[in-house]
Amino acid sequence: MTAPIDRVLPLLDGVRQTGPNRWIARCPAHADKSPSLSIREAEDGRLLVYCFGGCEAEDVTAALGLRMADLFPERPQYRPGDRAQEPRISLTDLVDLLAHEALIAYVAAADAAHGKPISNEDADRAALAAQRIRTAVDYARGYPR
Structure with missing residues (x-):
């Protein structure tokens, strides 16, 4: 299983770590000259993305060739009773x-x-x-x- 952060960061330009589990990069959904995309990895592995330029998260994932589901860790298949x-x-x-x-x-x-x-x-x-x-x-x- 690939962690969402390992899926997303390599696709972004101008990535810079700003703190533990926090990065900033150029937003792929608009002509971004300076980093305006904030990326944060939550404790459960979810990725939270926010574009200060106003792009929606769906636009960011689409520009990367991803789906919103790719921002979430994969869940193991649940079998009732297990x-x-x-x-x-x-x-x-x-x-x-x-x-x-x-x-x-x-x-x-x-x-x-x-x-x-x-x-x-x-x-x-x-x-x-x-x-x-x-x-x-x-x-x-x-x-x-």
Whole structure:
């Protein structure tokens, strides 16, 4: 698998590294005399391109003979049931999800405790929150330590 950065940088003119995982080059989508194309490699390998001359990312990739998909790392084929290839979410996102769903369950429980009538829609949403919390906890149990 070729990393997107290794695909893109050799196709550009006037490439200069400006920092860790950051470059600037002449934009291939317009008559660029001085570098106006910013390229940044994200932690997950995605390439972020921005032309200060106003070109769209699609125009830049087309001028290089690439597709927008070429700015993203290749993903291994996912086979359902294969835990090793199962898409992962970050622990921060998992905690955020748990906090959000726990708040919904808390509000529903507090309303019920104070005798406030709960609509069918609110009851369904509280049940969904409980289901999502159970799923997130099961997911966390399988998280590599």
